[in-house]
Amino acid sequence: MATQHSRSAARLMMAPAVVLLLGWMLVPLIMTLYFSFKKYLPLRGGDLGWVGLDNYVRFVTSSSFWPSVLATLAIVGGVLIITVVFGVLLAILLNQPMWGQGIVRILVIAPFFVMPTVSALVWKNMFMDPVNGLFAHLWKFFGAAPVEWLSQASLTSIVMIVSWQWLPFATLILLTAIQSLDSEQLEAAEMDGAPPLARFGYITLPHLGRAITVVVLIQTIFLLAIFAEIFVTTQGSFGTRTLTYLIYQRVLESQNVGLGSAGGVYAIILANIVAIFLMRMVGKNLDA
């Protein structure tokens, strides 16, 4: 529904965005691929020639690789389970009639807007500090010995911090989805004699299926890349070195760019696998 004039204008006006994003995607990607096949140590001799797939092999056979994969999976999996389960419960709770719903919504959504470095620092010092943290006071109040959260329960601590940040996102999306559920469906089920739990299992939960999938996919992409939370708290020690952090250390701390780039390619492949599923869902929505 347009003329040749407007079609060529449209192409012209789309060009800056397309060219910029194409450059943003291709230039670093090609450079990363290039470095990943090289022995490249900027501070120790620079470009030391082609090494084939050496970096790829070394990255996965290094002793830090599998622990980092496990740490990544533990964090991503832990946060996903907590945010989805509590997100569903919270969304259902917030959807009930109550006084001050708007204010509660504001309280619940707030953590999402706190910058990651602030939330990590606040949790690390003011809650998880074994001497002055609130948790330490709480433990002592009940006569228990304070826990050294970030060293003794490092992964749990990180999962807690990140879950706190992402729970609002999951809740908000699930709440939006719940609100789009036709209440007549629930009333029909009630007329058909379904008790509350059955109504939840047969109607509410299937209705939320799509929203839960979207939450899982989007969070996975962001969680695979979490950085500041670890950078500020443990710096990757005590078993919290994720794949992202391992690559970061290889590239910037040990200045082994070739090895880090090979790790980067793995990370890109991993993220793309998740992204493909997300794209499918978004794409379907475009047709509708």
Added chain:
Amino acid sequence: MGQIQLNQVSKSFGNVQVIPPLDLTIEDGEFCVFVGPSGCGKSTLLRLIAGLEDVTSGHIAIDGQDSTDTPPAKRGLAMVFQSYALYPHMSVRKNIAFPMRMANIDETEQNRRIEAAAKALNLTDYLDRRPGQLSGGQRQRVAIGRAIVREPAAFLFDEPLSNLDAALRVGMRLEISELHERLQTTMIYVTHDQVEAMTMADKIVVLRAGFIEQVGSPLELYHKPQNVFVAGFIGSPKMNLIEGEEAQKLGAHTIGIRPEHTDVSMTEGTWKGRVGVAEHLGSDTFIHVHDTGLADMITVRITGDISVRHGDTIYLSPQLDQLHKFDAQGLRIE
């Protein structure tokens, strides 16, 4: 000035040809109505003239000048859209001023024209309101005002009354006709409503599936429909079309007789039938007659009132000089 000439204009969307090559001339000052059932290509034809769509082939000339590749902004045409397409963020005054602002007309002249248009369209009290605060009829007037002030070569109307309720529609119909009498500017008007076409047009273009079925004045179309489609489309209630033996007797494949050209008697006549539903309008009565053996139903229109009851036997006699004859291809036989 606004003579518009279409020369072998065609339009395809992908592989689908919605308008096969057609020729049409709309004379300066003419009120031309494109009418046809939905999907007949009448709106597309209007958008081609407006320049909102490219022609696939052929040429469009406005005042003798080839405008085929001229962008819509430069064609000097004004358009009134079905949804009115007012700018919701601007007041009525700013809406009307917009085309003049685009043409860099100086402010005092802008104001003079706005005042004049507002007065003519009864909008003076609403100039500072937003479109959202107006009724449907008022919005329609603003859209017309916006079209008038730029003093275009021609006005294009795309089903402008279809979003109004029936009573308002009749009023706006008169206002637009009035406007045309006053301005004497070319107007092209698209509608699917044959009553609008008959009452407003100098020239009607009947379209079906992109083809022009007939071009002519309202009375030409009424009295001399070129084919069965036009015969059935123009006129209300619809012309009765009869095929078969009765038609062959008169040397035609199909004969048509308008409801108002049939005489009725309870005792004798050419065709015998049974009364179905009778619609009493006061001024007229429409009687739907069944079981004539000619067609499913024959409709007749009688001036004034008549008392018939459902199931009564009735006799119909067509006025032979008003009978239309068509051949097997559906074309008129003189």
Added chain:
Amino acid sequence: MARAVTQQRKIINTAAAWGVGLLIFFPILWTILTSFKTEAQAISDPPVFLAFDWTLENYSVVMERSDYMRFLWNSVIIAGGSTLLGIIVAVPAAWSMAFVPSKRTKDILLWMLSTKMLPAVGVLYPIYLLFINLGLLDTRTGLVIVLMLMNLPIIVWMLYTYFKEIPGEILEAARMDGAALKEEILYVLTPMAVPGIASTVLLNFILAWNEAFWTLNLTAAKAAPLTAFIASYSSPEGLFYAKLSAASTMAIAPILILGWFSQKQLVSGLTFGAVK
């Protein structure tokens, strides 16, 4: 129609929801409260909640450290600049996709999204190297560019969904009224899309303000925004709870307020319309 809910149910709901809400909000509340305490009270055992000597001293100390203002200013410039630049690039692109869609529009939109999925760490060194060579390392310009590119897909996507709501006939009317493309976008489309553009700006400003990978890795001292300033408190010598709280409060307060205004857009923006 919903049935009347018993008063009792409603009271229980309210209590439960407020309880959970306050629990989730508590870390932020605690930070804000601590920012008004003295350092001694901030670490007192047992902790005090409200019965302390309220003081603004921490804020004046943080403000006096002139570098705080510089970090703040850097954050404003980087978040604001990248958002503004993104809007300028995205409005024409979104116009094209919403009003002159072609067979490839959907593919282009999805491809744009896919660039957002690229993990930053995978391309850290190339960007680092490019920044050194282009002299962009530790400059606000560099971060404005990177964050703009990072959020561009979200901006294009959000604007696209808003623009699609605007009837095409109005833009065609502008064209018939003699408006050129520039005027059509400037005088008709943009004013009509103001609410949509505003929420897009808001959400992307927040995302850029809170971004904590590139801002930490591509800055040192000159161009470092608040994310980096706060991160510097992670070293033990910077450990003053009350001052940390004051600085944190100042870093998050403006965004928290903006965030509450844009919470509705959050869903459409971050799920790219996959949840409605």
